[in-house]
Amino acid sequence: MYQTIVDDLKRKIAAGAFDLNEPLPTQVEFAKIYNTSEITTRRALTELANEGYIYRVRGRGTFIRLESDGKPKDKTIALERIYLAHSSIPLGTFSHRFYGDLAAGIQEVCEEHGIRFHLLDVGHKNALPAKDEKTGFVLLPNANTNPDLLRRWKEEVRKLVTVHFYYPQLQIPYVIVDNLTGGFLATQHLLSLGHRRIGIVLTGKSALEMNQEFSLRLQGYRLALSQYNVDFDPDLVSVIEMDEESAEMGYAGAKKLLSLPKPPTAMFVTSDFKAVGAMQAIKDAGLRIPEDISVIGYDDTLISPYLEPSLTTINQNTISVGRRAAEMLIFEWKQHEEGRLLKEEIVPKLIVRDSTTELDPYA
Structure with missing residues (x-):
């Protein structure tokens, strides 16, 4: 965390975000700004002082150190x-x-x-x-x-x-x-609503053969289940292989989950494109969203607010x-x-x- 603060303050110093004639916030104030401990902000400020970005004046505070040209130290590179x-x-x-x-x-x-x-x-x-x-x-x-x-x-x-x-x-x-956290947030949301049989629709050849992003979303799903003491059920994992993300993938993945003897009460569909198809499969089965099955997508595509019902999802930021x-x-x-x-x-x-x-x- 301290390195994140160091990097952020360097950017702000270079961008002129601070008044050069006034002291910087104290380590207590920085701790509140960055929602961290005073130990962490003290370490960050010490590193900035050691690198020559700031200096301390007893009784007055911490100031930005100026170079001979009157400007703050700047380690930026001159990109065009x-x-x-x-x-x-x-x-x-x-x-x-x-x-x-x-x-x-x-x-x-x-x-x-x-x-x-x-x-x-x-x-x-x-x-x-x-x-x-x-x-x-x-x-x-x-x-x-x-x-x-x-x-x-x-x-x-x-x-x-x-x-x-x-x-x-x-x-x-x-x-x-952070796709692991994304998968965790999606699954945790459903768990917080009381769902325990949560299906997941993924892209790949199998649960062991998928790319980085979907593998991490699956890990996040499993982590959330474990934190709520819900056993992982491999039958609730539906993996579909196609060349591109599509509604057809979601339709096929949702149908597989709906065919289980005990279908899920909620689905985490790991892309909004797939979620469109999954929602259609649920409706074609005579079920209602969200009354019978809750659905969450992933991507926050531009169409997701306009689906019926509007799609709960994960914005990748x-x-x-x-x-x-x-x-x-x-x-x-x-x-x-x-x-x-x-x-x-x-x-x-x-x-x-x-x-x-x-x-x-x-x-």
Whole structure:
């Protein structure tokens, strides 16, 4: 936690968020601001002092240390442009909240600091523009991305941050959604409503063969069950394999759960696209949402508020993913060059709408 405070205060100092003539908040005040202990804020302020960002004056407080030019110490790198690099994603896909918010988050930070932002399709050539010290890349890999390609770009000493997927073996900075927490939040919401037979619809070949994001959502589901002392039932796990997320997947996954001798009273459908199909399967079975079965999705797509009933879901908070990826490139890259692996997991948000309700114990 203390390192998060250090990084945040460095960004704020560089952005001019503090009055240079006034003392900074005290460690007690910072503890309240960051909702942490005084021990943690004291450690953060000590590190900032050791690195030369701030200094203390007995009886007066803590101040920002100015350089000879009268400006605060600044370890930012002079970027002129940041690309969001993807592999042949159709432009229309950026209307999906995950991708649109991701791009918007990067753009916000770029606008705040006078940096140009562009989308970049690396295409089938898998090539980046000619190396330029003033260019940074937010890479958006997919399940088919070859790690050797990323290794080559790293060996070219490019300024790279990956989002959505990460590759620990490559030591490339990354920002990802905390999908384990997302799966936990979705399942915990249903458990808090009294549900105990909760089905989950996932994408993959099997419960043991799925990509990072769905595997972590399943782990979050299991963690929530264990915290509520609910036994894990593999029959309530419905895994469907198709090339792309679709309503058809959700329909097939929900039908499998509905065919059980004892169907679930709630379903966690791990994407909103699948949730659309799952809701239709429930209705086709003559059941009501949420009176008979509660449904929660994942992604908070733009259509989710307009479904009937409106869909309770998980917003992946990718605007924060985009912002943090850009901030790493601008403010924290020198730490990466000094050997620190930059990494962050962004916590998603529960969005409660009309498709979930308390379990009726008399139903």
